[in-house]
Amino acid sequence: MNKNKAFKVSIVMGSQSDYKIMKLCEKTLKNLSIKFETKIISAHRTPKRLYEYASNVKKNNIGVIIAGAGGSAHLPGMIAALTSRPVLGVPVESKKLKGLDSLLSISQMPRGIPVGTLAIGEDGAINAALLAASILSNYNQKIRNKLESWRLSQTKSVKRYPK
Ligand code: RP5
Numbered sequence: 001m002n003k004n005k006a007f008k009v010s011i012v013m014g015s016q017s018d019y020k021i022m023k024l025c026e027k028t029l030k031n032l033s034i035k036f037e038t039k040i041i042s043a044h045r046t047p048k049r050l051y052e053y054a055s056n057v058k059k060n061n062i063g064v065i066i067a068g069a070g071g072s073a074h075l076p077g078m079i080a081a082l083t084s085r086p087v088l089g090v091p092v093e094s095k096k097l098k099g100l101d102s103l104l105s106i107s108q109m110p111r112g113i114p115v116g117t118l119a120i121g122e123d124g125a126i127n128a129a130l131l132a133a134s135i136l137s138n139y140n141q142k143i144r145n146k147l148e149s150w151r152l153s154q155t156k157s158v159k160r161y162p163k
């Protein structure tokens with residue numbers, strides 16, 4: 001870990017069409033004042049871009065990667081194959097199989113190369129950002145405090161009785 005510079009979260013997605021879901025990662029990280037970058041990288045359409053990106057993760061001070069993709073969603077797994085930094089995969093809902101294809105592609109990694117797989121779609125994107133915050137909170141007191149207070153306000157927002 002580079003102690004002089006805070007880690008950032010890197011949000012990557014396979015296509016512009018994934019952004020309507022993946023922008024929820026950005027929103028959640030902004031709420032927690034966590035630094036991030038956002039990029040489009042396709043495992044299939046831009047493999048050289050993928051390789052260059054994943055080879056420079058440490059140099060670019062990326063602490064956690066959130067990778068969202070749909071269909072034959074190889075992006076998170078291929079990034080995880082090239083870096084030992086934690087990779088969180090968000091299965092984006094696909095047109096044909098409603099994201100079941102994305103979920104299985106991302107979750108069924110062979111032993112030795114893990115990807116932390118979240119839920120399909122919006123919930124997965126938000127939880128990926130919260131999990132990234134949780135990982136970084138091990139090294140960063142400010143993030144830990146922000147995350148704790150975010151969780152407390154969520155708890156307080158749950159009413160005891162229905163109206
Ligand atoms: C995947 O194919 C992307 O992650 C996206 O979810 C899906 C469809 O991509 P587009 O055809 O919309 O570019 O690679």
